[in-house]
Amino acid sequence: MWPIAFKTLIADRGKLATALVGVVFSIVLVNIQGGLFVGLIRKASLLVDQGLADVWVGHKQMHNVDFPKEIPRQWVHRIRGVPGVAAAEPYIIGFSTMSLPSGGFEGVVVVGSDRASLLGGAWNLVQGEPDSILQPRGIVVDECEGHKLEHPQLGDIREIGGFKARVVGLTHGIAGFSVTPYVFTTFDRAVRYLRIQRDTCSYILVKLAPGASRDRVMERIRQRIPDADTFPRETYGMMSINFWMTRTGLGISFGAATLLGLGVGLVMVAQTLYASVLDRLSEFGALKAMGAAEYQIFSILFAQAVSLAVVGAMCGLAIVSVVQRLVHTPRAPVAVPLWLSLGSCVMVMLICLMSSLLPYLRIRKVDPLMVLQA
Amino acid sequence: MVTDVPPVTAALSGVHKSYRRGPASTPVLQGVDLTLRRGRCVFLVGPSGSGKSTLLAILGCILSPDQGRVEILGREISKLSPPERAALRLRHIGFVFQRFHLIRGLNALENVCVPYRLRDELNSTTVGHAVELMHKVGLGKHVQDDPRQMSSGQCQRVALVRALASGAEVLLADEPTASLDARNGQEVMDLLRELTLAEGKSVVVVTHDRRIFPYADEIYRLDEGRLSTSPEEAALMQTSG
Ligand SMILES: Nc1ncnc2c1ncn2[C@@H]1O[C@H](COP(=O)(O)OP(=O)(O)O)[C@@H](O)[C@H]1O
Ligand SMILES: [Mg+2]
Numbered sequence: 062m063w064p065i066a067f068k069t070l071i072a073d074r075g076k077l078a079t080a081l082v083g084v085v086f087s088i089v090l091v092n093i094q095g096g097l098f099v100g101l102i103r104k105a106s107l108l109v110d111q112g113l114a115d116v117w118v119g120h121k122q123m124h125n126v127d128f129p130k131e132i133p134r135q136w137v138h139r140i141r142g143v144p145g146v147a148a149a150e151p152y153i154i155g156f157s158t159m160s161l162p163s164g165g166f167e168g169v170v171v172v173g174s175d176r177a178s179l180l181g182g183a184w185n186l187v188q189g190e191p192d193s194i195l196q197p198r199g200i201v202v203d204e205c206e207g208h209k210l211e212h213p214q215l216g217d218i219r220e221i222g223g224f225k226a227r228v229v230g231l232t233h234g235i236a237g238f239s240v241t242p243y244v245f246t247t248f249d250r251a252v253r254y255l256r257i258q259r260d261t262c263s264y265i266l267v268k269l270a271p272g273a274s275r276d277r278v279m280e281r282i283r284q285r286i287p288d289a290d291t292f293p294r295e296t297y298g299m300m301s302i303n304f305w306m307t308r309t310g311l312g313i314s315f316g317a318a319t320l321l322g323l324g325v326g327l328v329m330v331a332q333t334l335y336a337s338v339l340d341r342l343s344e345f346g347a348l349k350a351m352g353a354a355e356y357q358i359f360s361i362l363f364a365q366a367v368s369l370a371v372v373g374a375m376c377g378l379a380i381v382s383v384v385q386r387l388v389h390t391p392r393a394p395v396a397v398p399l400w401l402s403l404g405s406c407v408m409v410m411l412i413c414l415m416s417s418l419l420p421y422l423r424i425r426k427v428d429p430l431m432v433l434q435a
Numbered sequence: 436m437v438t439d440v441p442p443v444t445a446a447l448s449g450v451h452k453s454y455r456r457g458p459a460s461t462p463v464l465q466g467v468d469l470t471l472r473r474g475r476c477v478f479l480v481g482p483s484g485s486g487k488s489t490l491l492a493i494l495g496c497i498l499s500p501d502q503g504r505v506e507i508l509g510r511e512i513s514k515l516s517p518p519e520r521a522a523l524r525l526r527h528i529g530f531v532f533q534r535f536h537l538i539r540g541l542n543a544l545e546n547v548c549v550p551y552r553l554r555d556e557l558n559s560t561t562v563g564h565a566v567e568l569m570h571k572v573g574l575g576k577h578v579q580d581d582p583r584q585m586s587s588g589q590c591q592r593v594a595l596v597r598a599l600a601s602g603a604e605v606l607l608a609d610e611p612t613a614s615l616d617a618r619n620g621q622e623v624m625d626l627l628r629e630l631t632l633a634e635g636k637s638v639v640v641v642t643h644d645r646r647i648f649p650y651a652d653e654i655y656r657l658d659e660g661r662l663s664t665s666p667e668e669a670a671l672m673q674t675s676g
Contacts, residue, residue: 065541065552072540347536350497352525353553354518429497432532433488433609 062357066364069341076333077369083329084373084409085380090322091405092381092397093388098315099401100394105238105305106298108154108172112181114266116279117297118149118289125304126297127170127239129154129263136286137265143281145273150175151262153248155255156241160220161211169210169221169244170237173251180266183245188215189230194247201230205391206242222254234391238305265289323408330369331416334362338420342427350429359421366417370410377409378402441472444605444637445494450503451660452489463489464500465660471605471637476628476650479641480668481657487641488609490657494639495528495607496520508604525553529598531608535590537582543593544569544578550601565600572596572626588619595623599630606631606638612647624650648672 070077103110108126109117117123118140120130140149153173158166174181176195183194183201194201200221202213213219213228220226221244235243244254252259267282269275279291292300306312338345345358381397389395447469453462463486471477471494479487492498493505496512497520505512508527515523529550537546547565551557569578572592582590591611598606608627612620624647631638640651648654648671655662 062552064545065538065549068545069538069540341539343534343536344538347530347532347538348549348553349521350495350524350530350532351550351553352521352523352528354521357553430492432530432534432536433492433495433497 062360063364066361067368069344069361070337070365070368073337073340076337080330080333080369081373081376083326083333084369084413085377086329087323087326087409087412088374088377088405089380089384090326091319091408092378092402093384093395094315094319094322095401095405096381096385096395096397097393098311099398100389100396101238102302102305102311103394103396104236106301107235107237108181108243109294109298109301111184111235112152112266112294113268114152114180115269115275115294116267116282116291117294118265118267118282118286118291119263121288121290123264123290123292123297124300126301127154127237128304131257131261131263132265132289134260134262136289137262139285140265140267140282143278143285145270145278145281146267147270147273148178148180148268150178150180150266151248152181152264152266153251153255153257154263155251155257157222157244157254159210159226159244162217162219163211165211167209168241170239170241171221171251171254172243172245173248173255174245174266176247176249180268183230183232183235183243185232185234186230187233191230193229194245196227196229198225198227198250199229199246200226200250201232201245202228202242203235203391204231204233205236209242222256224250224253226250226254234394236392323412326409327412327416330366330413331419334365334369334416335420335423338362338423342424343432345424346427346429346432349427350432355425358424362417362421362424363414366413367410370406370413373413374406374409378406441474441635443470443472445469445471445507446504447490447493447500447506448504450490450493450500450505452486452493452498452500462660464493467503467657467660467662469494469655469662471639473604473635473637474632475652476632476638476640478648478651478654478668479639479657480643480654483643485657486660487657491607491609491639491641494605495530496524525550525601527604529601529603529606531591531594531598531606531611533610533613535582535587535594537590537593537597539583542579542581543574543585543589546582546593547597547600549597554601561600565596568596568600568630569593571630573622586619587614588616588623591615591619591623592626595626604636606636608638608640610641610643612642612644617646620644620647645671 120132134151137149137151155171157169157171159169160166193199215228217228237243269278282291385395447467450464450467452464453460481487493500548557551561566578574592582593628650651672654668656665
């Protein structure tokens with residue numbers, strides 16, 4: 062029945078185009094909308110995802126990488142003694158303000174990492190070297206946040222928390238979820254900028270020795286420091302994401318917009334399939350009179366729905382990849398994960414099949430007698 | 436004498452049918468008996484609304500009678516489930532609809548091959564047979580044409596070939612010449628007789644068209660829910676002389 066399905070579908074060119082627009086619209090909307098959402102929400106766990114630490118140790122009930130509470134720095138020694146730990150370094154994250162040349166100021170998130178290992182330090186440097194940060198007063202900022210910090214260049218001087226800082230490196234694409242720019246520096250300098258006690262830190266970042274069991278190491282750390290929370294990297298990343306999702310309701314608004322898009326696509330496909338079936342009721346009646354079985358009639362609609370979904374999804378994904386390239390920026394990244402693209406194709410397939418059900422029910426009611434009665 | 440009566444393909448006896456619309460019930464057929472035989476062409480005539488299409492639908496297993504017996508190729512229809520009836524139509528009954536009911540988007544040959552497709556018998560042999568038939572009815576140059584670009588006479592031939600190609604033993608045609616001019620009507624009837632009776636098919640033609648009466652072997656008039664033969668129409672029959 063597939064050839065009949067295709068040829069009749071193509072014969073109704075206008076309706077075919079409308080239905081395809083519906084499918085393409087759904088696919089593009091879900092993927093771009095979802096891609097913007099994923100791109101945005103992933104910023105919430107940027108430091109965790111890119112930070113290279115296997116395990117994060119911090120204050121009890123820590124819940125967002127950007128908003129830590131200080132812990133004793135000495136814990137680092139207790140953790141270094143745990144078998145299976147290759148390295149454990151203090152890490153500091155905190156809010157401060159940067160004074161700008163114009164006389165204005167901007168809130169910044171100061172990130173300080175151990176000067177020997179630079180665990181948790183900046184990545185994606187486009188100017189300067191990774192160890193430039195060891196230069197006196199060295200800080201690394203992101204070029205994409207340049208407009209907020211009045212376009213810092215290498216060698217420019219800024220003031221953070223009342224102390225001088227010199228830009229020694231520029232990264233590309235490190236923009237966090239909170240709109241405050243990150244400033245990377247060494248642990249000692251960060252302590253000064255943030256005006257906190259030298260014997261505290263925000264987290265202790267742990268790297269495992271090759272072959273060490275992460276669960277076993279975490280268990281030992283928990284035994285040694287019952288006052289700390291210890292999470293694997295992915296878990297803490299997800300926690301940071303969930304923090305913003307639940308506290309801003311972002312997931313709901315993005316999800317609602319996406320569902321709306323799917324709904325519009327569904328209506329367009331359903332309405333066109335239904336309209337083309339109404340146009341052809343007597344043809345279906347004739348097929349029934351000739352002795353077509355129910356499953357054969359249904360398979361025509363099924364084939365039409367499936368081919369609409371497949372062709373529409375392919376066009377849609379092609380458009381998505383173009384749009385993604387056009388609108389993607391580090392500040393508004395469009396990250397379309399594979400599961401989203403595949404998921405949207407599955408959704409669209411289900412939508413098309415659902416849309417073919419209604420016209421099928423209409424055809425079921427067609428009495429072949431109609432074709433004999435003029 | 437008994438030997439030259441051809442075998443029966445379909446038989447109706449005591450068939451009653453009325454349409455119910457709400458509480459009202461319109462009787463249409465009130466005790467119809469009809470026997471179709473191989474190689475014979477039966478005409479059904481009668482005023483509009485007298486129930487000719489209804490009778491055709493019953494013969495074609497599309498409609499069940501309220502009362503009476505319908506037997507097609509030896510099978511009692513009331514004992515068949517709807518899917519079994521559909522299967523019987525597919526194998527053994529060919530329809531030529533008044534309005535052709537060709538499928539938009541399929542070319543002439545593809546339309547002719549729809550029954551093959553429904554029977555899962557589409558192959559080079561069957562398609563070859565269909566093309567051959569199309570040549571026979573003068574559609575040789577229009578095999579790949581879109582029926583929307585063809586005249587009604589040509590479309591009626593496509594519909595005729597669609598009903599014939601599948602090899603059905605019983606052919607039911609509802610006003611096959613109604614949308615055709617006199618010449619096309621004659622030609623379609625010539626083809627119908629030539630292609631059916633030689634192969635021993637039974638043909639039922641519902642018509643108002645007196646010009647084609649000479650093609651009938653038997654003519655029945657449907658009136659007041661019953662069939663009768665009338666001498667007036669019989670006089671116009673080819674075989675009556
Ligand atoms: N589905 C139906 N419901 C109710 N009445 C019907 C239906 N089909 C036909 N009729 C009525 O039955 C009568 C016979 O119809 P039909 O068999 O189409 O007659 P013909 O083909 O001889 O014109 C007509 O009066 C028509 O109005
Ligand atoms: Mg009629």
